[in-house]
Amino acid sequence: MSTNPQEFISNSTSDVETKKIGACIAKKIAILFEQGESLDSKGWTVVLNGTLGSGKTQFAQGFLAALGVEQEVVSPTFVLVIPYETRDLRVAHLDLYRIEHAEEVDDLGLDELVEDGCVLLIEWGEKFSFAIPPADLKVNLNITGNQNREIRIVASSPKGESLVEQLRLKNF
Numbered sequence: 001m002s003t004n005p006q007e008f009i010s011n012s013t014s015d016v017e018t019k020k021i022g023a024c025i026a027k028k029i030a031i032l033f034e035q036g037e038s039l040d041s042k043g044w045t046v047v048l049n050g051t052l053g054s055g056k057t058q059f060a061q062g063f064l065a066a067l068g069v070e071q072e073v074v075s076p077t078f079v080l081v082i083p084y085e086t087r088d089l090r091v092a093h094l095d096l097y098r099i100e101h102a103e104e105v106d107d108l109g110l111d112e113l114v115e116d117g118c119v120l121l122i123e124w125g126e127k128f129s130f131a132i133p134p135a136d137l138k139v140n141l142n143i144t145g146n147q148n149r150e151i152r153i154v155a156s157s158p159k160g161e162s163l164v165e166q167l168r169l170k171n172f
């Protein structure tokens with residue numbers, strides 16, 4: 001386990017495991033959101049970082065499945081934003097890979113979505129970190145083998161820290 005209290009590291013050995021980590025985080029965000037732990041009613045910005053094929057979409061699939069989304073979760077590479085209404089949370093899944101100009105990000109109205117309590121899952125968010133709402137959590141996926149991924153979950157806000165703290169307490 002990492003000694004940095006702001007982060008939690010998990011080594012995934014399959015896409016199923018990566019989905020489980022996504023699911024675990026979704027459930028924890030839903031609980032924190034319901035408890036109003038965030039001290040506000042704002043949503044979350046979760047930035048998914050990692051090269052092509054590192055598992056960002058797999059993570060998002062697990063995240064959404066845990067919230068009861070039954071429809072197929074596809075990569076939002078061409079549509080940019082795919083919204084999901086779930087029982088517990090509103091989620092918007094984004095992929096900024098093909099975006100070239102920050103103005104295109106501004107046009108998406110992401111600040112308003114977070115103000116309204118939406119959870120943003122942003123693939124390739126780091127590319128426009130200056131144009132997206134400040135991250136609460138960063139999920140950094142690193143390819144360490146054919147089926148292996150190091151998943152480093154880093155807190156970037158107080159509520160992100162409370163989530164990482166919970167992950168560290170319960171060694172799942």
Ligand SMILES: Nc1ncnc2c1ncn2[C@@H]1O[C@H](COP(=O)(O)OP(=O)(O)OP(=O)(O)O)[C@@H](O)[C@H]1O
Nearest residue numbers: 012013014015018052053054055056057058147149
């Ligand atoms: N441990 C693992 N975790 C996640 N995916 C894995 C793992 N091992 C193998 N894979 C495979 O790696 C691929 C990950 O694809 P995925 O679409 O999630 O990547 P991505 O990071 O979203 O890529 P892109 O930047 O193109 O959107 C899938 O084919 C998946 O089956």
Ligand SMILES: [Mg+2]
Nearest residue numbers: 056057075123
């Ligand atoms: Mg993807």
